[in-house]
Amino acid sequence: MSTAVAHPNIALIKYWGKRDDDAILPLTGSLSLTLDVFPTTTTVTLDAAADGDAAVFDGIAATGAAAARITAFLEIVRAAAGVRTPARVVTRNSVPTGAGLASSASGFAALAVAAADAYGLGLDERALSRLARRGSGSACRSIIGGAAIWHAGHDDATSFAEAVPSPALGMVIAVVDAGAKAVSSREAMQRTMRTSPYADAWVRATAQDLDAMMDALARDDMTAIGELTESNALRMHAAIMGSRPPIRYLAPQSIALFDAAAQLRAEGLEAYATADAGPNVVLVCRDADVDDVRDRLAERAPTVRLVAAHAGPGAHLVPDAS
Numbered sequence: 674m675s676t677a678v679a680h681p682n683i684a685l686i687k688y689w690g691k692r693d694d695d696a697i698l699p700l701t702g703s704l705s706l707t708l709d710v711f712p713t714t715t716t717v718t719l720d721a722a723a724d725g726d727a728a729v730f731d732g733i734a735a736t737g738a739a740a741a742r743i744t745a746f747l748e749i750v751r752a753a754a755g756v757r758t759p760a761r762v763v764t765r766n767s768v769p770t771g772a773g774l775a776s777s778a779s780g781f782a783a784l785a786v787a788a789a790d791a792y793g794l795g796l797d798e799r800a801l802s803r804l805a806r807r808g809s810g811s812a813c814r815s816i817i818g819g820a821a822i823w824h825a826g827h828d829d830a831t832s833f834a835e836a837v838p839s840p841a842l843g844m845v846i847a848v849v850d851a852g853a854k855a856v857s858s859r860e861a862m863q864r865t866m867r868t869s870p871y872a873d874a875w876v877r878a879t880a881q882d883l884d885a886m887m888d889a890l891a892r893d894d895m896t897a898i899g900e901l902t903e904s905n906a907l908r909m910h911a912a913i914m915g916s917r918p919p920i921r922y923l924a925p926q927s928i929a930l931f932d933a934a935a936q937l938r939a940e941g942l943e944a945y946a947t948a949d950a951g952p953n954v955v956l957v958c959r960d961a962d963v964d965d966v967r968d969r970l971a972e973r974a975p976t977v978r979l980v981a982a983h984a985g986p987g988a989h990l991v992p993d994a995s
């Protein structure tokens with residue numbers, strides 16, 4: 674039995690679009706901050722007597738596509754280990770699942786670390802990142818603590834995340850809607866790349882944004898870090914909105930939060946907005962400003978749940994609970 678904990682990550686430079694759907698190789702690199710809130714805890718137990726895998730999410734047995742996705746991932750681990758023993762996977766998520774709050778990132782990062790250990794693979798951080806990527810692309814970044822770059826790479830061996838030097842950054846998560854999203858990021862990504870006339874421009878611009886972000890982090894230039902973050906997110910949403918049939922993740926309340934970030938800046942507090950594939954908005958700021966940003970955002974958005982977050986650890990094994 675092996676248990677691992679992983680935290681979600683929020684990208685400053687987004688991953689949106691695959692060039693290989695099966696190996697989950699992205700069209701561009703991306704860069705994120707792994708957080709210290711909303712952990713996922715996953716236990717993997719090998720069960721030689723079972724007919725097949727079993728997965729339980731927050732006390733509810735997984736069925737259908739969710740169960741199939743776990744088994745497909747475990748098949749990758751079993752192939753590497755050269756065994757066929759089924760496993761029982763028990764997961765506790767403290768992040769609302771499927772709401773664009775990166776639950777798949779923490780989920781597959783925790784599963785990768787726990788399953789690799791349970792099947793005796795003995796993988797290093799890079800190999801764990803590559804493995805987590807096969808579950809959900811962004812999960813490769815949650816293997817790494819704090820700021821992480823996911824190198825797009827050109828094949829399975831070269832597409833992984835690793836730590837990057839960064840000033841101390843913090844985030845304030847504004848939970849606009851904790852319900853499941855209408856279109857999964859997997860499907861929306863495919864539709865964007867297939868149908869959006871802005872897809873190519875997104876890919877080109879993001880490769881440049883990633884280089885510029887690496888420079889901004891190295892210079893400790895908060896204004897550049899923030900402007901690149903906000904612009905890159907809006908460009909991703911522009912590309913998504915160009916899909917047919919259309920997909921729109923940002924809600925009126927999401928847009929209001931982008932406006933609120935601009936107001937904080939006008940008052941001299943550097944906060945910048947980003948949003949993943951859902952209506953929730955995350956404000957990025959210097960770590961020392963997190964409480965200020967949360968408090969001043971609360972005055973403007975009193976009905977929105979706000980969660981202050983700091984840089985958190987990479988996915989890691991923990992002592993088994995039982």
Ligand code: PMV
Pocket residue numbers: 682683684686687688689703777778809810811812858859949950
């Ligand atoms: O890992 P996935 O397939 O859920 O992709 C998520 C992509 C975004 O969260 C929207 C952006 C990112 O880089 O995390």
